[in-house]
Amino acid sequence: TSFLFLALIFYALLMSSLPSTVVNETNFWRLEPLINTMLNANYTKGTLGLNVLLTLRLVGIKNQSLEQQLSQQIKEDINSGEMELTSGELALGILGLGACENQDEEFIRGARLVSKLEAKFQAEIQNMEAHDGNPLTNYYQLSLALLALCLFNGSYSVTSVTCYFTPENKNYYFGDQFSVDTGAMAVLALTCVQKNTQKKMDMNAEGKISNYVESLANKIQAERKQGLFGNIFSTGEAMQALFVSSDYYKNEANCRETLRAVFDNISRGAFYLPITAAQILPALMGKTYLDVTNPSCGLNPVKFNTSTEKPGTVTPTTAPLNILVKYSVRINKTSHTEVTVRKGSVFLDVMKAAQEKNETLFRFTVEETSWGPYITSVQGIKANSNDRTYWKLLSNGQPLSQGAGSHVVQNGDNLEVRWSKY
Ligand code: CBY
DSSP: OHHHHHHHHHHHHHHHHSOOSSOOGGGGGGGHHHHHHHHHOOOOSGGGGHHHHHHHHHHTOOOHHHHHHHHHHHHHHHHHOSSOOOHHHHHHHHHHHHTTSOTHHHHHHHTTHHHHHHHHHHHHHHHHHHTTTOOSSOHHHHHHHHHHHHHTTOOOOHHHHHHHOOTTOGGGEETTEEOHHHHHHHHHHHHHHHHOSSSOOOHHHHHHHHHHHHHHHHHHHHTEETTEESSTTTHHHHHHHHHHHOSGGGSHHHHHHHHHHHHHHHHTTTTOSHHHHHHHHHHHTTOOGGGGGOTTTTOSOOOOOOOOOOOOOOOOSSOOOEEEEEEEEESSSEEEEEEEEETTOBHHHHHHHHHHHOHHHHOEEEEEETTEEEEEEETTEEOBTTTTEEEEEEETTEEOSSOTTTOBOOTTOEEEEEEEEO
16 A cells, blocks of 8 residues: 555656646647648638748648648748738748748748838838827737747837837727737737847836736736636637746646636637637647747657548538528618528628628628638728728627637527727
8 A cells, every 4th residue: 555655646746747838748639630720721822821830830740741832832922922911921921931940041031021021010100100000900910020020130119119019009909808819919029029139228118118018918817717818719829928928827727727728629629720720739839939939949849640631521410401590780770681591601601691682781892811701891881990990790799709701600690790990
């Protein structure tokens, strides 16, 4: 019995010494769905694979052919110049191409990507001056741009950073809701600026920036619900931000709570879009975007059991049923209709069905993004970032936490697109 007792103590000691922030080897299998989502997706254009290339390299998932394909597609998009990349897209491109020292660095230099990004960052700031503090895109992208400039020796003005990134800035909020994704990306960027020794910073700026980081990290923690920060889709980047800025994850119980909630969502298939998998995986492997220029980046590649099966669509055993839902478009007054769609339909299918019934009231346009279709206009009224307008999607009065192409509707739902300000 005494041997058993000692063995138990030894086991307990061993377990407690394992870092629980990151997923340990016995739990790697839980991450396999994420990897398979990234590896088996179809990337039809460069911008759709930006986050995936970054994550494959940062985490050290060796898949030469996919890496090659994604990096090739991004380079082509950049070279063709046909499609103007946004600041955040170019920043992600630089992070992915430049991650973990590889041959693409040559391309970054040759195509002068860092100076192009400097110009895009400037353009965002100019737009803010001209349009009531509203950037061309949003603060998530501005933060990505600052992060990439900071990591890849671009120039940025510390005065601009201290001026525009104060936690009180309205761009961290959508309505009165703090955007955890945005705050997290800003924490990563500001932490890089803080650490950047090449820049001589005066004490004043240094103090300000560390206050911003602390305050943003607190706002992220204030959005904690059952281990998640914001929602499941912002949690990975929030974890990265907390790794670099707070003591939150030094507490094992906190780690375990988050991991349990994330594993739960993985097994429920929440991360079926490649971008969602790419955004959560680094944190689960204990990495942050700041590691992209670390000498140890991408070393110790991980071995996963990956499958090449396309995620199978479950064939329904029973005959497909129709469901009836309400749909409305609200501008100042509301236009209502009811449509019948197949069981399992998504929000976008409902919009299409309504459009077919009444083109004048329910016509709409979409843009394909890495999050799926984004609704750009309804009844010819277009979202515009200069005045912070957009089409908000709601179901039974609650804003959706997924896009129109992902949110599955239920019989009797009351669906709405509402002309809104963020
Ligand atoms: N990425 C970006 O530029 C997007 C940044 C982001 C903060 C993003 C969430 C977070 C992320 N990790 O990428 C973001 N959304 C922004 C900035 C916006 C605004 C975009 C306008 C602009 N000027 O840039 C805006 C208008 C406030 C917005 N998101 C709207 C919406 C709704 C889209 C509705 C439509 N018209 O199609 C919607 C569906 C919310 C709603 N109920 O209306 C929405 N966003 C959602 C749900 C999301 C999450 C997507 C989750 C999912 N699985 O589909 C999101 C991850 C994201 C994408 N938005 Co926005 C936030 C979350 O829930 N955690 C950089 C670029 C290079 O890729």
